[in-house]
Amino acid sequence: MGKILKTVTQASLRKAIGVVHQDTVLFNQNNKYNIKYGRINADDSEVILASRSADIHEKILTFPQQTILKSPQIVLLDEATSALDTSTEHFPQSFMLDEILVLKDGGGTGSMGLLNNLRTFLWIKIQQYTTRTIEISLFAHLHSLSLRWHLGRKTGEVLRVMDRGTDSINNLLNYILFSIVPTIVDILVAVIFFMSFFNWMFGLIVFITMLLYIFLTIAITEWRTKFQRRMNLADNATRARSVDSLLNFETVKYYGQEAYEVQCYQDAILDYQKEEFQSMFTLNLLNTAQNVIVCVGLLGGSLLCAYLVAYGKDGEKLTVGDYVLFATYIIQLYVPLNWFGTYYRQIQKNFVDMENMFELMKEEQEVIDAPDAPDLVCSRGGIDFSNVTFGYSPEKTILKNVTFNVSPGKTIAIVGPSGAGKSTIMRLLFRFYDVTSGAIVIDGQNIKTVTQASLRKAIGVVPQDTVLFNQTIKYNIKYGRINADDSEVILASRSADIHEKILTFPQQYETQVGERGLRLSGGEKQRVAIARTILKSPQIVLLDEATSALDTSTERNIQAALSRVCANKTTIIIAHRLSTIIHADEILVLKDGEIIERGRHEFLLEENGLYAEMWNQQLKNLEGEKLRDEKVFEENSSSTAPSHHNYHQ
Template identity: 50%
Template sequence: MADRKKTISADSSNPLQTIINLWPYMWPAGRFDLKMRVVWASVYLLISKFVLLLVPYFFKWSIDALNGKVDMAGILPTFMLGAIALVIATNITRLIQLGFNQLRDALFASVGQHAVRQLAFRTFVHMHQLSLRFHLERKTGGLSRIIERGTKGIETIVRFTILNTIPTFVEFLLTALIFWRGYGFSYLAITAVTVWLYIWFTVRASDWRISIRRSMNESDTDANTKAIDSLLNFETVKYFGNEEMEAKRFDSSMARYEKAATDVWTSLGWLNFGQGVIFGLGTTVMLVFSAYAVLAGKQTVGDFVFINSMLLQLSVPLNFIGFVYREIRQGLTDIEEMFGLLEVEPEVVDAPGAQALAISQGAIAFKDVHFAYDPARPILKGISFEVPAGKTVAVVGPSGAGKSTMSRLLYRFYDVQSGSITIDGQDVRSVTQKSLRSAIGMVPQDTVLFNDTIAYNIRYGRPGADDAAVMAAAEIAQIGHFIEMLPEGFDTKVGERGLKLSGGEKQRVAIARTVLKSPPVLILDEATSALDTTTERDIQAALDVVSKNRTTLVIAHRLSTVIGADEIIVLKSGEIAERGTHAALLERNGLYASMWNRQREATQAEEHLKQVRESDDLGVVTRLAPAT
């Protein structure tokens, strides 16, 4: 797969090079059945071309027979020498040629679709191999559009290069040979000049249209990106009443697409007209020559009809030459960006000879870790600490201190610039990413669910788990009772990104799937920061159960959730400012103590306001209650 990757380039503007690059997909290794389909499709393709050349001959003989001038004795059977028999033979030959064409297409269909599937699969896998940085910088709508157009472009290139380009040139050579042998060099010269001018004009005009097509694709991608982004943020649009602004942004992109698409169709009209003029002039000259020959008695009317029929047949593959070239060039434009995506190197890759992570205890150690997303702005500046096996260590600090970055580094979404992160003494950069991530469970701050059932989202932690295990995980996460109350139970759809569930319900689903995964190492990345106090307490109780006897790294904003941690690390500006237990840090009366006091005051104020509201509501109820 890696070797194939090197052969395909976004700059592959040569159709022949494209065929070479795509050949491994059209002639797939290990698929003898598909290879034989290619062979038989090619055989039927060539047979259909030879049969097609018989049609003008039968047509010519039919005309001559109607004029009483047919002389094919010894070549055709006696029963076919009559005009009616020759007319019937003409149409039977057309049907036979059509049958071979359809058989060719049917055989090649699975080959073309296999190539599309393999390249689409490769692109999908490659997208998941790219770094988190890449996906944060790209827009989902634009990526989906690029892949969609790219797969269609690949299908076009695979189909047309094999099924049309080669047979078209074969037909041209046979036609030229027939004209030369039957009617002289002048007919061959006219045919050659006409075809050369036709192809030259087609290539030049198609190259001109490529820039127009590229502009249309860019506008299409931009419009699709804006539409997807707006729909994903549906609630935000409603909150601020900006439907009209979103519609204008989308329409501005569509206006550019409209202009570019109009230019594409207009330029296509000029291309078709120019092709018609060139071929029409060539046909006129050749038929004028033939008409003079008929009047001079050198040719029969059948010869005149034969030449016209041959030219009409040649116009079809010639038109395909223009069509195929345009489609290949436009297909290359469509897959240009997708090939560009395939050439993006993953930022995080397994080291050569990387072994699977061997978990014995699950102890984590950060050793002098330095990291920066941008070299001009360091995030972590020499962080060192350990999370002993089965213990819980919490990392707290102001926003932007680098807390969540630590969880991303442990998961190897990024690699450290210097220092090391180890699990049981094994550097995470020296083990396979798959084994590393299978050993770690994550409950993130922003839980995003798949647009599927609750059961599917919980089972995502361990896809092979049975229903009993899913239900048990839901009970541990304290969401089992809620699910049982739903009309469809575990089969309830959660909606796009899980928006049909509340924040607390989504967090419980996230906890349940982590419970089902049952990892030896657990990361809780501000899992309760977006919840109200009551829900936070319920979720925290579930998290305490999950983290029991597991090596746990807690990234926390609310300090009330980390009181029971074995050690608390206080980060400030990417450095460890303080560390110790909750009680020791309060006694120290430093940064942690000031953060604790501020949050406690805010919590007390929140609870006081809640009590006031409840007493006011009770007073209203009392005043409105009827006297007894």
């Protein structure tokens, strides 16, 4: 951090600054005295070296050589060469001026700084466009992938890959356009300079040094790539672990496993840091090797220069000033060369960081619309499953030749033990997967031949586990139809029997529901889902065990709202509680992927098959729960009743 000039000693301040005036005033002493005034304790060899650097060794002019001798951190040049002729002025300016500062009307602007700022300003739009295009393309691609892929993904890992990939592309373009190309130009100009102003041997030394430097940089960087890849994988795992733990914080709290989660996260970080250490260690190894090559090149050039100074023949003999100039230039040359190595490492790192993103982009869509696929025309909502066979993997078939028909406006229920394939039927109807064989037809149109968007627009669903966006209640209800107005949202809420409840919240419809809707109760979330489906107004409604997670009283209240959703709609109900589907026009009993019974509730009870067995079992469970509730009530009543002894007191 910088210091205010008023807070430091004047002596230390002025010691750090050198100045070359337009009008040079010397002491009435000899040249050595005036030169040594830059640093009083300098010896004669340093005076000569400074004089050679100022190109006045042969003839000392009234030029303030003491600035070079002083070696300050800051140099002020007050029109230092304005009194010189053009040819004399050219040499000192050629290595003194790295940047021009223009002062006008009391204001100052750096021309190089101005150009850099202009470049940065122009680059902002390009960078934003690149980032926006890549992120939107990747985000759209992820949403186009199948349910199979999403069920297997790790959210935190995917987000980390997206962040790292987009950042890497921006960095890559920036390095190539504004760093690598200028650095290569600097290096080429330096080689040509040494070959032209010294001799070919200096150019050869510089060329060989650069060649070895670049070769070593590329070779070791390629070797380091595997460590960077492993570090990225560990980074992905760390992000995935943290996101997974935070998303399931309720489960963590239920089981009191906070310490375990912290330990798991710590283990993930340690795994990452282990890979990071290997990456950083090899980076330091590369830097050491680069410095060795630079030092060897500088030593070789210095030895050659020293030889030509001491023993060079006419035409090749160099002066001490030439040696100083050579050393200065070659050190300046290695600065861009070192940056070249840094940029190459960064570019290679960015390529590695982009690998995971490109792998995501290469993920193929499992369900694809035909190029000329028309929209589904769903006027009535009739559904036909014809010999549908499907398996999530070739080794295991879930549905086997399933055939059934749902007439427009009718209700069909699907029941059966867990793993029978009930939810799979709903996923196939939404075309999350394509059937292995057979066909699913809606109003005479095979769903494989129509667009997925139009198919899903015609179907509404109330799932068992309603997951809401971390937005307002209004936002979640309007998700059923984004362009709906507030009056339609309120009407849907009234139909779902949740409007009055929403009005009791402090922000009413603007109330935030929290992540996954955790601020709402189970019944409230189900009613929001019902309102969303009512607002969508689909021809087909799917109820996926929509009330199985609710208590009996809440379930009865929601059943009334569900009946309004399904009124005059083609409805498929997947049910666990059989009491909720006794009104269905037809009930399908599914077992091991096959329909083993079908019919109305009364008919299936008379058949005395699996459905009757499930019904009787649930009746026993209900009777057992009722008896337990009555017993608990009696025990509570007897324990709270006052004794006769208390009355007599």
